[in-house]
Amino acid sequence: MxxxxxxxxxxxxxxxxxxxxxxxxxxxxxxxxxxxxxxxxxxxxxxxxxxxxxxxxxxxxxxxxxxxxxxxxxxxxxxxxxxxxxxxxxxxxxxxxxxxxxxxxxxxxDNAAEAHEAVDHLVALGHRRLARVTGPHDLAHTRTRTDAFVERCAALGVDGTVVEGDYGEASGAAATRDLLARDPRPTAIVFDNDVMAVAALDVAREAGLRVPADLSLLAWDDSPLARHAAPPLSAMAxxxxxxxxxxxxxxxxxxxxxxxxxxxxxxxxxxxxxxxxxxxxx
Missing domain, CATH: 3.40.50.2300 (Response regulator)
Incomplete structure (x- = not known):
């Protein structure tokens, strides 16, 4: 003291x-x-x-x-x-x-265990093309989550794509547009926070995709923003x-x-x- x-x-x-x-x-x-x-x-x-x-x-x-x-x-x-x-x-x-x-x-x-659970959930639902929108790459926990995500996808024999964001709404929207423009596009996306995931809901609607029928979204860190989104977001709470x-x-x-x-x-x-x-x- x-x-x-x-x-x-x-x-x-x-x-x-x-x-x-x-x-x-x-x-x-x-x-x-x-x-x-x-x-x-x-x-x-x-x-x-x-x-x-x-x-x-x-x-x-x-x-x-x-x-x-x-x-x-x-x-x-x-x-x-x-x-x-x-x-x-x-x-x-x-x-x-x-x-x-x-x-x-x-x-x-234990960010690695959390990433594994997110991937396991989506693969259990039959998704074979997964994507992850991260926070800034230089953050240690971002790298831990990304490494665990990529490793788990490889172990389960599914595609795992990673795009960097910055936790902000604009970066979440931009990353989602990038992913949805790919052929084939991912059928499920995991976001490093709720703000980026909510932005993705708007992008999906703009693209004519239904959440979750056409595209599944999962957010990290549960919050009122995630709970009151339309539709409410599945989340790592x-x-x-x-x-x-x-x-x-x-x-x-x-x-x-x-x-x-x-x-x-x-x-x-x-x-x-x-x-x-x-x-x-x-």
Whole structure:
């Protein structure tokens, strides 16, 4: 514990417009705040648009002694933030893995198991041409999901196509148009978030395709947006608020000088609704 400091930092590097659309970040924040506030701490949130701005924020917080620890979200491959925070002497907690053997405290999410379940569901419905619309490729959990998706498709003898998106509505629509223009097109698409999946519903309608009779859609991270779509979206449902609470508990352990630990949360589970169905016969 650092005397006189009672705040935990979280920097979100994403467009501010996406924060208002996507439920994940707000649910994560709520869970972290619920945990740390019980111990008299608050969450210091900052939203930035670039890695340079994020690193500058950490330097400012360290120089001004504003935070006891920092929560790192959306770890990238060879992420420079871990070394930067270590050099500044600021403890870090990583959300989401991507593995249990990180040098800092972390909360592990088994994204590979979740990708396998999504593929298994669609293949069980008879789909042989699957596609995945990802988040940014440099994110570690994106690569974990993609590798697991491709490997599972290969193991089950089905086609698995991957197209990169950025979690935004426009990228979801563009990726869907790209996939539907292919011959043969996929009969089922898995999206890395609900915002892109909802955008795909509009694109399918524009193309004259019925969801789910002609095209099955499945979203990652269940939300009110997914539940109230037309039709409601099947989703990999994950208790993001509970994840946030676990992250907050991990932070409290770190600031109390507890040992570096890897915590594990239950993986997402499939919730089937009206956007997935047996593959079309032709």
């Amino acid at each position: 650092t005397p006189g400091i009672h705040a935990v930092g979280l920097v979100l590097r994403q467009p501010t417009r996406l924060l208002g659309l996507e439920a994940f970040s707000m649910q994560l924040i709520a869970g972290i705040e619920e945990s740390i506030s019980a111990e008299g701490r608050s969450l210091l949130l900052h939203i930035v648009g670039s890695l340079d701005a994020e690193l500058a924020t950490y330097r400012r917080w360290a120089e001004q002694h504003q935070v006891e620890a920092v929560v790192l979200h959306n770890l990238t491959v060879d992420d420079p933030r871990l070394d930067a925070l270590a050099a500044l002497g600021v403890p870090a907690v990583v959300v989401g893995g991507p593995s249990r053997d990180l040098p800092v405290a972390n909360v592990f999410v 994950f208790d993001v608020h509970a994840l946030g609470v676990q992250v907050g508990d991990c932070v409290l352990n770190v600031v109390a000088a507890g040992p570096v630990r890897s915590y594990t949360v239950p993986p997402a589970h499939l919730v089937t609704r009206s956007s997935t169905a047996p593959a079309p016969s032709s």
